[in-house]
Amino acid sequence: MDIPENYRFSDDHEWTDDQGDGTVVVGISHHAQDALGDIVFVELHGEEGVLEQGDDFGVVESVKTVSDLFAPVSGEVVAFNEALEDEPELVNEDPYDRGWIVKIKMSDPSQLEELMDAEEYEAFLTEGA
Numbered sequence: 001m002d003i004p005e006n007y008r009f010s011d012d013h014e015w016t017d018d019q020g021d022g023t024v025v026v027g028i029s030h031h032a033q034d035a036l037g038d039i040v041f042v043e044l045h046g047e048e049g050v051l052e053q054g055d056d057f058g059v060v061e062s063v064k065t066v067s068d069l070f071a072p073v074s075g076e077v078v079a080f081n082e083a084l085e086d087e088p089e090l091v092n093e094d095p096y097d098r099g100w101i102v103k104i105k106m107s108d109p110s111q112l113e114e115l116m117d118a119e120e121y122e123a124f125l126t127e128g129a
Contacts, residue, residue, distance in 0.1 A: 002030055003122055004096050008115035010072040011124065015096065018112060019103075024073060027100040028060060028091060031125055036062040039091040042084040042101060044069075050076050051104065053111055058101070060091065069101065073111040079103040 007015045013032035016024040033039065044058035051057050051071040058069040081100050083090060091099040106112075116124055 002096075003118045005118045007096070008072070008112050008117060009121035009124075010070065010115055012070045012072075014070060014072045016072050016112065016115060017096075017100075018109075022109065023078065023103050023105050024075075024112070025100045026072060026102050026104060027095055028069070029121070030095050032067070033092050033095045033099070036060060036067055037064040038062055039088045042081075042088045042091065044077070044080055044102065050074075050107075053108075053114075060088075071104070072115055073104060073106050074108050075104040075106040077102050078105050 007017050009015050009029060013029045015027055015029050018024050039060055039062050041061035042058065045056070051074060053071055053074045055071045056068045057071050057077070060067050060069060080102055083098070084101065093099065
């Protein structure tokens, strides 16, 4: 399975890519998009705002189901991938790059350490998560 080495993962299958400037890019993992099936809609509960770690901040709708999105870190949403409005399938096609969902300016960067690294996430998936 293709799991980027430098990303961190939540047990809700959101990934974070630390940009090195206090912000992270957030999306859903390859495993999550694969389990959901064809993504037809991505919606945020307000495109900008302050989130606490674990907050429900939106939904991803697929042909199979609707799945909530949870903030992997606390902070302010500073960008939304507007391409997803017209092309939600980008989440399926390229979940770790063009299928990103939001950018968050972290209020507590130490929360990244609470997330799983690639090796831990792979073990988490192997255990049947």
